[in-house]
Amino acid sequence: MSAQALDVPILALEGAGRVHPGRGGTVRALGPVDLTLRRGELVAIMGPSGSGKSTLLALSGALDRPSEGRVRLDGRDLALLAPSELARLRRRFVGYVFQDLNLLPGLTALENVSLPLELDGARLVAARDEARAALERVRLAHLADRFPEELSGGEQQRVAIARAFVGPRALLLADEPTGRSTP
Ligand SMILES: Nc1ncnc2c1ncn2[C@@H]1O[C@H](COP(=O)(O)OP(=O)(O)OP(=O)(O)O)[C@@H](O)[C@H]1O
Ligand SMILES: [Mg+2]
Known part of the structure; x- marks a missing residue:
């Protein structure tokens, strides 16, 4: 049976957090956060600058990996996917509007x-x-x-x-x- 038929959440963050190693120790960018999103749902994440919104989206879109917890897309634990599978998932499954847009300047x-x-x-x-x-x-x-x-x-x-x-x-x-x- 497909993940869709089982009503598996499209996105699930389970205790997902991200810390960055820094010169004066680690910097916590996010979490740990629990979030479940099902097909058709619309969620707005609000918070002040530096509170971790972009980090949360990067983990959700498989652009970054959590340093703790799990991220599942359509039921699949991203930590268990090979790089080629992750790339295909990002290309087909996830649409991403970047904060700095990332349009290619040489293309119309x-x-x-x-x-x-x-x-x-x-x-x-x-x-x-x-x-x-x-x-x-x-x-x-x-x-x-x-x-x-x-x-x-x-x-x-x-x-x-x-x-x-x-x-x-x-x-x-x-x-x-x-x-x-x-x-
Ligand atoms: N690569 C990194 N190394 C160290 N710290 C980082 C890194 N990326 C983000 N941070 C820190 O993590 C925190 C969260 O950053 P993030 O970009 O997720 O915030 P944001 O909520 O999107 O902010 P804004 O509203 O300004 O876009 C910030 O304090 C930021 O300085
Ligand atoms: Mg941001």
Whole structure:
């Protein structure tokens, strides 16, 4: 039976925390935190600067590993996955809007949004069609051929959001996605 049929949480943090080694001892960036998220749920994490929001999202999106506790995506303990399996999970399952966006400057808006689909083996025409539709959803289709530096901060943010939801993503993680403008 699939994880979905068993209603396994899409994301589960179990006592997950993160400390960083530093010059004057360790720095605790997060936790330990328990969090369960099921399909269709929307959760907003709020807290002051430096409280660990980006760290929590990085652990949730398998961009970083916890120094204690567990992170499960669709029931799978990330600590037990091989690097190639982790990469595939990040590419197919998780959409991520970075706090600093991480758009590729040498690619147009359309190419940035299309890239995850192309990396995942989609045909170019199909990938570009889906990317164009995603840009339409964030009302940016008319700027599809602009490069990131030719877009405003809020427009860049909407490109990053479109890139995060193309493909069959089950989990969308967004780090301060509305900080730069009101789309
Ligand atoms: N690589 C690192 N090494 C040492 N300390 C770190 C590291 N990354 C984050 N921290 C510290 O961990 C804490 C949490 O950082 P984090 O980026 O998760 O905060 P945040 O809630 O996202 O803040 P903001 O609202 O400013 O984005 C901060 O005190 C930060 O200085
Ligand atoms: Mg942050």
